Amino acid sequence: MTESRQTMSPDRYYEDYAIGDTRKTTGRTITETDFVVHAGHTGDFFPHHMDAEFAKSTPFGQRIAHGTMTFAIGIGLTASEINPKAFTYGYDRLRFPKPVFIGDTLHTQLTISAKEPDPKRDGFGRVVESCRVINQRGETVLACDHILLVERKPAD
Amino acid sequence: MTESRQTMSPDRYYEDYAIGDTRKTTGRTITETDFVVHAGHTGDFFPHHMDAEFAKSTPFGQRIAHGTMTFAIGIGLTASEINPKAFTYGYDRLRFPKPVFIGDTLHTQLTISAKEPDPKRDGFGRVVESCRVINQRGETVLACDHILLVERKPAD
Amino acid sequence: MTESRQTMSPDRYYEDYAIGDTRKTTGRTITETDFVVHAGHTGDFFPHHMDAEFAKSTPFGQRIAHGTMTFAIGIGLTASEINPKAFTYGYDRLRFPKPVFIGDTLHTQLTISAKEPDPKRDGFGRVVESCRVINQRGETVLACDHILLVERKPAD
Amino acid sequence: MTESRQTMSPDRYYEDYAIGDTRKTTGRTITETDFVVHAGHTGDFFPHHMDAEFAKSTPFGQRIAHGTMTFAIGIGLTASEINPKAFTYGYDRLRFPKPVFIGDTLHTQLTISAKEPDPKRDGFGRVVESCRVINQRGETVLACDHILLVERKPAD
Amino acid sequence: MTESRQTMSPDRYYEDYAIGDTRKTTGRTITETDFVVHAGHTGDFFPHHMDAEFAKSTPFGQRIAHGTMTFAIGIGLTASEINPKAFTYGYDRLRFPKPVFIGDTLHTQLTISAKEPDPKRDGFGRVVESCRVINQRGETVLACDHILLVERKPAD
Amino acid sequence: MTESRQTMSPDRYYEDYAIGDTRKTTGRTITETDFVVHAGHTGDFFPHHMDAEFAKSTPFGQRIAHGTMTFAIGIGLTASEINPKAFTYGYDRLRFPKPVFIGDTLHTQLTISAKEPDPKRDGFGRVVESCRVINQRGETVLACDHILLVERKPAD
Numbered sequence A, B, C, D, E, F: 001m002t003e004s005r006q007t008m009s010p011d012r013y014y015e016d017y018a019i020g021d022t023r024k025t026t027g028r029t030i031t032e033t034d035f036v037v038h039a040g041h042t043g044d045f046f047p048h049h050m051d052a053e054f055a056k057s058t059p060f061g062q063r064i065a066h067g068t069m070t071f072a073i074g075i076g077l078t079a080s081e082i083n084p085k086a087f088t089y090g091y092d093r094l095r096f097p098k099p100v101f102i103g104d105t106l107h108t109q110l111t112i113s114a115k116e117p118d119p120k121r122d123g124f125g126r127v128v129e130s131c132r133v134i135n136q137r138g139e140t141v142l143a144c145d146h147i148l149l150v151e152r153k154p155a156d
Helices: A032-042 A052-056 A067-076 B034-041 B054-057 B066-076 C032-042 C052-056 C067-076 D032-042 D051-058 D065-074 E032-042 E052-056 E067-076 F032-042 F053-058 F067-076
Strands: A002-007 A022-024 A088-096 A105-117 A123-136 A140-151 B004-006 B022-025 B086-095 B105-117 B125-132 B139-151 C004-006 C020-023 C086-095 C105-117 C124-134 C140-151 D005-006 D020-022 D086-095 D105-117 D124-135 D140-151 E005-008 E022-024 E087-093 E105-117 E124-134 E140-150 F004-005 F021-026 F086-095 F104-118 F126-136 F138-152
Touching: A032 A067, A032 B034, A032 B066, A032 D032, A032 E032, A032 F032, A052 E105, A067 A105, A067 A123, A067 A140, A067 B034, A067 B066, A088 F021, A105 A140, A105 C140, A105 D051, A123 B054, B034 C032, B034 D032, B034 F032, B054 C105, B066 B105, B066 B125, B066 B139, B105 B139, B105 C140, B105 F053, B139 D020, C032 D032, C032 D065, C032 E032, C032 E067, C052 F104, C067 C105, C067 C140, C067 D032, C105 C140, D005 F067, D032 D065, D032 E032, D065 D140, D105 D140, D105 E052, E032 E067, E032 F032, E032 F067, E067 E105, E067 E124, E067 E140, E067 F032, E067 F067, E105 E140, F032 F067, F067 F104, F067 F126, F067 F138, F104 F138
Parallel strands: A002 C020, A022 C004, B004 E022, B022 E005, D005 F021, D020 F004
Antiparallel strands: A022 A105, A088 A140, A088 B086, A105 A123, A123 A140, B022 B105, B086 B139, B105 B125, B125 B139, C020 C105, C086 C140, C086 D086, C105 C124, C124 C140, D020 D105, D086 D140, D105 D124, D124 D140, E022 E105, E087 E140, E087 F086, E105 E124, E124 E140, F021 F104, F086 F138, F104 F126, F126 F138
């Protein structure tokens, strides 16, 4: 018997999202390399991220990750599934409750927290995916609401 | 006569921010390299960003930038000033009105759009910095509100 | 109703692999950036990969990818599934029938071509996954046999 | 007196390879950076390579290198010599007898183990270069046979 | 009241440079990542920089930074100011009095040490900016003279 | 017959350098990737290097390479030989006669231009290696004098 699986995930329509659905990604350790790559990628070489001597004098006592990196990697961890029927509309209430240090291991938890027909776009709904990036101590280091535009299931 | 300037910018307190203040960064061309670096940095290799053949079949006809990259680089462009008295509280209403293509040149415009004493933290105020990342055609490709916690000026 | 999906793929035992099973990955365009990154990652700056002027004088007329890069990226494309019950034993008959040029778009096709109980390890079987990395013209640019050690299904 | 040396190595023909010839490369320490770069280069972010917390629960107790990286860097170490008369035909029996950990220092040992006139290509011979990538404890972490197509010396 | 600041620094003419002017940059910790990135960027994988085992046998007992990296990063640290009226003419007496190790934190001190009208270019002067890259122990690890060509102030 | 070659080059003593000796490296094409990597490595995102729109308004009409990159890559090209008896003392008269553009192909020419016993170090001599980095049009884009400290041959 032959089985064929595609990496491109199957279509998920607006109707296929249920409030309370959850997904948890694999983990990833944030390394000093990630700090250096992110500074070089964005041009942000603030001493809080890049100067270990300066960082000793801050309340954290060590370098802390760029917020933009925690966001980019935290969201990147969710990229194992590709739903061709969903598009990013935006992000709301992006917060950084705790700092990320070199050596922390992060994963992302996604929960469908709201959905409604799109007020402006026929054939689309809005789905709110609540994202939490969580470290190895169980602390939330980033929280945000990812707003998706998702196609509605075509009528037969 | 001797002049001494420090790269670390001078302290700016809550009282020093005025609604309507604007700042415009230098520009940066987004290259195919940035696409590849961002995919590698985040692990997001979605074909919309990485597969030129697939991208021909999409409405845009070409690869489009990761939203997380437009955010990270757009905010990174503002990092030429370091105010030791201000901290990022979060970002609100992050939207991507237009796609970013390989070869687009972006700069960021910042406008102080609101300020208020922090309801929970004595000695701090909240300052809202409206960010717009703009391409060489004058189109806004990213908009968001950057919420800063800023120390209040100490009473003498 | 609540649905929970894990990115870590479900266990697949030796018995779950069927000869003829196929899987096809998403595509990825090989960029000049990938050439430069691979040279820097491996230290191989041979002019065939890095010197556009020299490359004009070769039969291909342009820079060609490192074989080790085609292998690393071609195998990397298959990494969207993690089977905790399978381990890489090795690769056989790795060949490069056609060169890879800057701008080529590659995907990988996997076919289970053989399986047998492991002669030396009780509780394991060997599964041969035939890998073909294929460009946008349908040409095979890399072929190899990936030999997996896979746990046998525990008896109940 | 003037001496002129070229970095491009002198021509070596099929006849110039002798069974038993050996060459040993310089060494290179595999860093956490290499792990991160390789994941980003290939898109393979498996937790065995990237998640230090997960790795503690595996038999190795720590992150292990991608096999494709050990191969790419191990072969890259041999790239200090360019023989314009030799081409890679492929690799056989690629095996990974031991894992590579962050901080291991690798070098590659090459031995000419076989040669024969090419059965299909007049004017070429096949040379088998046995490759062993060896760590600082003297353990072989990768073994393979590199098959070269080498031009035969032109008759005068 | 509205304030508008540009990241592009204000024009500084030849007449605006005074001998003895000093500027000190923010600091940056040199990481193992920087070593690996620099080797990959330049192709220089000498064991003094890349082989931790070999480095144990040298007088320094550990890997030392590429001189070209100390120069590139040390000068890069000064790039927070852009004077549109000044151009690099060259560098003189580039010396490396002390090695740079992984984990050292560097900043750069600039002092205007000489100026004279350009002998060959009407309307330009030469300004010598003495650069010292200094580590967290106060040791100078790089010294050089940066020679700038600077426009003279236009007569009114 | 067995031949053993080491990548580490043979010892060359002060006495082994002859004025007029020349060496020419392989070539390397400078890519847009190199521009982006160098900016990220050094933190220098000046618009002359990174903003294609701005660069159109400059006399060169396009982005130009960082001088520090031309130096780092130009010297890196010479790293194919490792002489364990020679150490870098410094560089003199580093000049950039012509700009480097994306797509230029560079190689480096080295000529021994002077030598003298070291005035301060018994057992060492100073050797001046004149370096010229040359593009595909034969133009010198960088010139400098590399000053080497080289051990003198031990008396028998």
